[in-house]
Amino acid sequence: MLELGIGMFGDLQIDPKTGEIQSTQQRLQEIIEEIKLMDEVGLDFFGMGEHHRSDYAVASPEIILAAASTVTKSIKLGSAVSVLSSTDPVKLYQDFATVDLLSNGRAELMAGRGSFIESFPLFGYDLKDYSELFEEKLNLLVKINNQNPINWTGKFRKSLINQDVLPRAIDNHLPIWVAVGGTTSSVIRAGKLGLPVMFAIIGGAWEQFKPLFELYEQAYADNGHDISKFQVGVHMHAFFGENSQAVADQYYPVYSAQMNRIGASRGWPPYQRSQFDFGRSPHGHLVIGDANEAIEKILHVKEVFGLTRFSAHMDVGSPFHKDMMKAIEIYGNKIAPKVREASKV
Template sequence: MELGISTFVETTPDPITGEVISHAQRIREVVEEIVLADQVGLDVFGVGEHHREDFAASSPAMLLAAAASQTKRIRLTSAVTVLSSADPVRVFQDFATLDAISNGRAEIMAGRGSFIESFPLFGFDLKDYDELFEENLELLLKIRESEKVTWRGGHRPAIYNLGVYPRPVQDPLPVWIGSGGNAESVVRAGMLGLPLVLAIIGGSPEHFKPLVKLYKRAASRAGHDVSKLPVASHSHGFIAETTEVAADKFFPSTQYVMNKLGRERGWGRYERATFDAARSFDGALYVGDPDTVAAKIIHLRKNVGITRFMIHIPVGTMPHDDVMNAIELFGKEVAPKVREAVEKWEADEGNLG
């Protein structure tokens, strides 16, 4: 069971003070957060690509590279790379470079992304949303498979027997598929034999169990060894010494972000009752003291089949010290509890089998 952190490098106004920190400051803070996550023994840190004022991570590979030389073992991934509006050649080169700096710890998490600002920014038409992703994923995997590439698609100039460099330390460079729960994307990941990441940010995590089964069934039918295909999840959360403190600290920034996005997308208003329901044991928010959060992750592993869990800290702008404390608690207190429980459960399952 792998455990890690994800962030979008938010720079929303502080919900208490109204202060807006600079992109530069928040980027430097995230590098410190990655270094701490490595020091406390977490397995992976992910940075999500966005192209808007309230998120500072338009270039995850560069930000991760800044932390790579200061870390030793933590894996470094995008979360996600918006592959529909990216050049697959450049994506591969960036992450192969990150792989070299980190000595084999880079990963790409490829997805469509739920934000669309990158399309007009880079000159793409939203009507090609799905087709662009399929073509770019095909090219990315072809580059991963072979140093010299010949490829033709409908949206990018063709490549004729050209080399793509540098080549990564890892062979192959890990490519995950990120999905918000779309059955088609889950089946595609399974058929390609690629690891799957599910964004579980609402409803009950147990409702994603059928999607995990669908993914594994598609992988098996395509001839892939399902036992070697990890399934990850990404959920919002926060950890403090007590559950009450965690909830009270995490709610204001979460409410701000959810209501801002809600106004853009036509959602209903996000209130404390919604938040409290989502942090119940069956909900998708992993907010609480170390015991509470550990118990929810263990339940997720046993009942949904998740083998990597990434907690998204913070949602919106929170004090850097609070974020660092949450990461430390996650690595030093939550992770050991989860790993011990999962190891024991898997050993018991093996004995029963």
């Protein structure tokens, strides 16, 4: 069965005329309402990103997830992602184990390097250690999840000697995913560890990721992991409305403004409507339109990649809260039932 859910970064609205940024308090309260609705319409999971910038509301996904655990009943609650390279794996495990206990076993942790670098100087890490930090901390996080007490020695923190890491997640196990972009080494590492992978497909043609999916599945199988437990997903920018062209026209200014804000710091050329329109085409990376278009595209991506999970990233640029709520309703009530029905065949 294909799991269907939503990922969010907690983007804050920025007035295009004045540059005024939405209140973080207001956005956090809206996010909790949105997660509550996701649960009510029967979506399978929610993921919250971690950022340390003025245009994002959430620096600690686990706090949002803890709050959401008290107003939801069934939906899985995870990060998307926790920036593992600049985080202490011991504290991260403790925080998510606490969310797991609060939610009665619905917590997940998705580890990633993150697409921004602000957390490195903020928490005292050197960017030259970018890759080494992630690899060492991922290995430690997996070890903490698999055994307690723990003995461990590494390069970037003091050794752990017969140390209890408490509290423990329900059933003494926390689901851990790894988020990857297009890096071959990251895909192979996850496959060797037997961890589920979420591919972030946020540009270009989604079919181009096919070789990476095959590489991951091969690494997973070659390292003796149980193929019956194989899980893989995609994270794609998405938004839904009643009328395809209307929702595209309404969302484009919001989406392009955020792409340009990010692009300005990375040397990207201005975002063009032609990019947006290609993204919405059958071969593009965007799932933006009406329910029928979304159903067709999600099922096509599932078939090509053998997906077990589809994550719709729905708050790029921070659409209005009422529009987010409407999109969530369409996803849960119109898209998800049809995708699930077709996935059984």
